[in-house]
Amino acid sequence: METTKRWQRAELLIFTIITILNMLPFVATRFFPSMDGASHLSNSNIISQLVFHNNDLFHKFFMINPEPVPNWTSHLLVSIFTLIMPAFLAEKILIIIILTGTPFAFRILMQTVSPKNTLYSLLIFPFTHSMFFFFGFFNFCMAILLFLVTLNYWLRHEPRALNLKQTGLLALLVALTYFSHIVIFGILLIVIAVHIISGAIAAMLCKTNDLKFILRQFLVRTLTITLSALVPLFLFAYFFYSRPETREIKFIGRHELINILSSIRPLISLNPVIEGKLLTVLFFLFVFLAVAGFSAFIARVYRKLSKNNSPEPEKAEPLLPRFNFWWLLSSVVILLALFFTLPDAYGTASYTSYRIGYVFFLLAILWISTFRIPWYFGMVALVISLYVNTMLIRYYTPSLRDMGKLASACNKAADFVAPNSIVLPIYCMDNWFTGHFVDYMAVDKPIVMVYNYECESGYFPVKWNMKLKPNYYMGNPATPEKFINFDLIKGNPSLRLDYVFVLGHYDPQKDWFFSTLDKILSENFVRVYKTESCCLYRNNLARVN
Numbered sequence: 001m002e003t004t005k006r007w008q009r010a011e012l013l014i015f016t017i018i019t020i021l022n023m024l025p026f027v028a029t030r031f032f033p034s035m036d037g038a039s040h041l042s043n044s045n046i047i048s049q050l051v052f053h054n055n056d057l058f059h060k061f062f063m064i065n066p067e068p069v070p071n072w073t074s075h076l077l078v079s080i081f082t083l084i085m086p087a088f089l090a091e092k093i094l095i096i097i098i099l100t101g102t103p104f105a106f107r108i109l110m111q112t113v114s115p116k117n118t119l120y121s122l123l124i125f126p127f128t129h130s131m132f133f134f135f136g137f138f139n140f141c142m143a144i145l146l147f148l149v150t151l152n153y154w155l156r157h158e159p160r161a162l163n164l165k166q167t168g169l170l171a172l173l174v175a176l177t178y179f180s181h182i183v184i185f186g187i188l189l190i191v192i193a194v195h196i197i198s199g200a201i202a203a204m205l206c207k208t209n210d211l212k213f214i215l216r217q218f219l220v221r222t223l224t225i226t227l228s229a230l231v232p233l234f235l236f237a238y239f240f241y242s243r244p245e246t247r248e249i250k251f252i253g254r255h256e257l258i259n260i261l262s263s264i265r266p267l268i269s270l271n272p273v274i275e276g277k278l279l280t281v282l283f284f285l286f287v288f289l290a291v292a293g294f295s296a297f298i299a300r301v302y303r304k305l306s307k308n309n310s311p312e313p314e315k316a317e318p319l320l321p322r323f324n325f326w327w328l329l330s331s332v333v334i335l336l337a338l339f340f341t342l343p344d345a346y347g348t349a350s351y352t353s354y355r356i357g358y359v360f361f362l363l364a365i366l367w368i369s370t371f372r373i374p375w376y377f378g379m380v381a382l383v384i385s386l387y388v389n390t391m392l393i394r395y396y397t398p399s400l401r402d403m404g405k406l407a408s409a410c411n412k413a414a415d416f417v418a419p420n421s422i423v424l425p426i427y428c429m430d431n432w433f434t435g436h437f438v439d440y441m442a443v444d445k446p447i448v449m450v451y452n453y454e455c456e457s458g459y460f461p462v463k464w465n466m467k468l469k470p471n472y473y474m475g476n477p478a479t480p481e482k483f484i485n486f487d488l489i490k491g492n493p494s495l496r497l498d499y500v501f502v503l504g505h506y507d508p509q510k511d512w513f514f515s516t517l518d519k520i521l522s523e524n525f526v527r528v529y530k531t532e533s534c535c536l537y538r539n540n541l542a543r544v545n
Helices: 002-026 037-051 056-061 073-081 087-113 115-127 138-157 164-178 182-205 211-228 230-241 254-262 272-308 323-341 352-369 375-416 437-442 453-457 512-524
Strands: 062-064 421-428 447-449 462-464 471-475 483-486 494-496 499-504 525-530 534-539
Touching (some): 002 087, 037 056, 037 138, 037 453, 037 462, 056 062, 073 138, 087 115, 087 352, 138 352, 164 182, 164 230, 254 323, 375 525, 375 534, 437 447, 437 499, 453 462, 483 512
Antiparallel strands (some): 499 534
16 A cells, blocks of 8 residues: 555656646747737737726727627636736746646546546646647637546536535536637537436446436436536527628538548647657557557456356456446547537637547547556557657747747837837738737737737627727828828727837838838838837837837
8 A cells, every 4th residue: 555655656746747847848938929829918918908907098999898708718817917917927827827737637537537547647748738729729728627627526526416515616617618618618518418328328227226316316417517507508509699600611521630630630730740740659659559458358358258167256347347438438439420520610710620639639548548458558658658748849949939039029019119009010921820929019018909800800808899999090191102091990080000010021012002101111100129020110200108
């Protein structure tokens, strides 16, 4: 017993050390340079200006989305954090929560599902820095963490009737999952429903159980999760009902879907060729573990049947796998069916197939852990998995460093902007990943960026205030050849742009807009900040910071 406790403490220490080492590269730069992260930080600042600072200029441009959309969690957390710290520290805390909370939540869930195989929780680490993490989909990452926590809470408390306090906590966890991401909320309810149904079927197959008792338990569990999820379920239905039916629906071909699985595409962030080679190894590792587990199960069944013909007494050992094996298998099969049948995109909501595929692999790892796999197979698998994770991080580190410098350069431009100024961001780089980096300028100061994709979509906490939102212009109306008017809302007043922030280098000969922009910047603006990658221009009539 003492040896077992020592091993458990050693295993926990190893897991903790790997968690810290796995996290360090992603907090080493001032900002974690993700695709949408800058926009999320900027919009968290808008929430702070609207709610906590009651900024009049921001109320003219923005409003809190009156619809309780499922993308609130990380925005609200960062808004609260930035009340007492700068945005880069708030982002670091959020990243630490994701990169430490997710592996530990997974480990605790595995202890519930398969306590004898907790070591397999080390397979989670390549999944902590997924494409969603690099893309800055922090709400989705928080939803994964909450999915693991909520599922574990259900599994630990479901065997006995939940009291009012426990049901209330379950309802809170389910609601937080919904307000993090709608797809993960749906998957959470599906997995819990499969667990309830599988439990009822398993109880019916056991002849010693009373049918009335089984049905009563089934109804109580169904009612408990339904009541706990009642409000989010209503919001879930309203979310899709309120969306126009003309939204474009996009499906992915079956061959590409198979490739997404075989290359574990939800983990590929920067380069499909380089990362794909490593992650294909990881995929076949999972296949090997599943085959090894099935082989061990068949061998055990054969030995068991052979003992039936032997005069020696048998050990009291169940022939079939335990319940967790079956409900996890059912969940994995259902997710696989959803993966191949649901559309990948619905309007501006996209990557549905990738999101389902990501959760599929998490549940597949849990399912694999329920097998009785020889320990030496498991050790080899864990070494290979940690090697793949290490090689991925080594590949990411130079890119994180370079893009981190770009993010800091954009953020530094805010030092030359007066508070409550109106800024036109212009992106001129040929890099799809850095398209929203201009928003790093507006993560700390009250600066209005006149382009904001989150406000356009309606899926996020902040929207444009279309009743009050001013139009804006640059140049002199008296000279039309040197004047650009962004008259987007007829009848609303127009305001002069205070600054223009250019990320990259524009070509004045490209078209009318850039030709006119170049004339206006030359005559009406002065350059106040310049780096190798960006320039900030201040209107001659604007306030000086």
